[in-house]
Amino acid sequence: MYPHERSLVKRLEGKPFALLGINSDSDREKLKEVLKKEKITWRSWWDGGSTSGPIASKWNVTGWPTIYVLDAKGVIRYRNVRDKKLDEAVDTLLQEMERESR
Amino acid sequence: MRRTLRPMLAALLLLPALLAADKPSTPTEQLEALKAKVQKARTEFYQAYEKAKSDQERQELRGKNNKQIRDCARCALELARKRPKEPVAVDALAWIIGGGLGWLGAGTEIEAALDVLRKDYITSDKLQRICFYAYIYDSVSIKPELFLRAILKKNPHREIQAHACYYLGVVLRSHAAEGKKWREIRESAEAKVWEAELKADVMDRIKASDPDKLLKEAEQHFERVRSQYGDVKTTNERTMADLAKSTLFEMHHLVIGKPAPEIEGEDIDGKRFKLSDYRGKVVVLDFWGHW
Numbered sequence: 001m002y003p004h005e006r007s008l009v010k011r012l013e014g015k016p017f018a019l020l021g022i023n024s025d026s027d028r029e030k031l032k033e034v035l036k037k038e039k040i041t042w043r044s045w046w047d048g049g050s051t052s053g054p055i056a057s058k059w060n061v062t063g064w065p066t067i068y069v070l071d072a073k074g075v076i077r078y079r080n081v082r083d084k085k086l087d088e089a090v091d092t093l094l095q096e097m098e099r100e101s102r
Numbered sequence: 103m104r105r106t107l108r109p110m111l112a113a114l115l116l117l118p119a120l121l122a123a124d125k126p127s128t129p130t131e132q133l134e135a136l137k138a139k140v141q142k143a144r145t146e147f148y149q150a151y152e153k154a155k156s157d158q159e160r161q162e163l164r165g166k167n168n169k170q171i172r173d174c175a176r177c178a179l180e181l182a183r184k185r186p187k188e189p190v191a192v193d194a195l196a197w198i199i200g201g202g203l204g205w206l207g208a209g210t211e212i213e214a215a216l217d218v219l220r221k222d223y224i225t226s227d228k229l230q231r232i233c234f235y236a237y238i239y240d241s242v243s244i245k246p247e248l249f250l251r252a253i254l255k256k257n258p259h260r261e262i263q264a265h266a267c268y269y270l271g272v273v274l275r276s277h278a279a280e281g282k283k284w285r286e287i288r289e290s291a292e293a294k295v296w297e298a299e300l301k302a303d304v305m306d307r308i309k310a311s312d313p314d315k316l317l318k319e320a321e322q323h324f325e326r327v328r329s330q331y332g333d334v335k336t337t338n339e340r341t342m343a344d345l346a347k348s349t350l351f352e353m354h355h356l357v358i359g360k361p362a363p364e365i366e367g368e369d370i371d372g373k374r375f376k377l378s379d380y381r382g383k384v385v386v387l388d389f390w391g392h393w
Contacts, residue, residue: 001390008386016383023370024391031370034392043375044390045367052338055365056389060352066389070362072382077358086386093384 001065002038004083008090009042015094016072020044024051024064072097129190132181136174137197143170164206171207179211182218192226195219200235205242216245224256233265240273241280244303247273264331264342271323271349274316281311317353324350362387 009019021044025031028046047053051064059066069078069089078089147167154160175198182191198208198215205212216239219232233253236246250273253266287293297305324346332343355363365377365387377385 005388017385018380018383019386019388020377020380022365022387022389024389025393028370031392035370038392043369045365045375046370046372047367051391052340055367057344057348058351058363059356059389060348061389064389064391068356068362068387070385070387072384074361074378074381074385076356076360076362079356079358090384090386097384 022055140174168207171203175208175211192223192228200231213245216249220249220252224252227259230262233269237269264334268327271320274320278313278316281313284308
């Protein structure tokens with residue numbers, strides 16, 4: 001996952017785009033090392049140190065990773081798209097924004 | 103000649119005794135022996151699979167392992183048939199379904215076990231885990247839905263009813279998704295893959311499904327879990343009410359076309375931020391963990 005996420009974030013630098021994580025790891029200090037080692041620059045919520053943290057529970061997440069793609073208005077537009085499909089989803093929504101702002 | 107004949111004869115006479123000593127005597131021991139046999143077959147399979155050099159070799163190993171598992175599942179089914187009304191019968195049937203034998207190895211036997219449980223042991227107090235496994239096998243078989251419906255109707259144990267009610271909701275919801283997807287792809291090449299890989303009765307279910315009606319029925323089951331079985335505990339210390347509430351929330355709010363609910367909390371460094379800070383941007387939300 002990380003290499004694809006890194007390239008997505010890099011490719012869309014300067015665009016109105018954000019990758020946000022909700023992290024369910026149990027050890028915060030170890031996670032900080034992972035962020036450094038894997039060059040994870042995007043921001044994540046710390047979900048209380050377990051897979052049944054408040055955010056994952058509210059969003060009823062039972063499998064990891066789970067992905068949602070939201071448009072600029074905050075509306076859910078795609079669920080669990082990965083790899084090439086994730087790139088296409090994000091590009092579609094960015095193009096949609098450009099069209100609407102014209 | 104004479105000298106060799108006697109020991110041989112003795113050995114021959116001893117043979118049945120040796121075999122008997124090797125053969126487990128009680129039905130429970132027989133079931134345990136089957137479990138051990140599957141475990142051994144699986145370990146040997148993994149070891150051989152890792153060393154296999156070609157796809158053909160791997161495929162042969164998979165075929166051999168599936169056959170070993172199927173044979174054990176058949177023995178367990180036979181054991182249950184021979185010992186009707188004894189506790190070991192339900193144990194054997196439950197093992198076939200919940201013992202991780204897998205659909206490729208023991209699909210036919212899993213369906214048979216679900217049928218026998220439904221017809222002869224539906225009031226048993228040992229069926230809670232099977233409700234979960236029914237959900238696991240639901241996408242490849244029509245038996246799990248029949249089993250869950252029968253539990254809900256006839257099983258007298260409240261905890262088991264609660265689990266059946268929840269998992270019936272879950273399977274109906276996935277039938278709705280399945281039916282919707284089928285309508286999208288039925289003219290495409292993917293439709294042929296479905297037809298080739300799924301059993302005919304499962305295909306019939308998909309073709310006849312009414313997604314909207316199924317969703318509504320699923321929702322009714324989750325509502326029933328919340329109102330009737332809310333206090334029942336799940337295996338990971340949540341209550342059934344929490345479980346049903348999260349699922350209903352997901353059905354109502356976490357669907358395509360609905361505004362994403364607010365997320366507010368700390369980042370890894372302890373700084374607070376919220377999802378709505380990013381309004382005006384395309385956002386990918388990634389629920390992740392480094393494990």
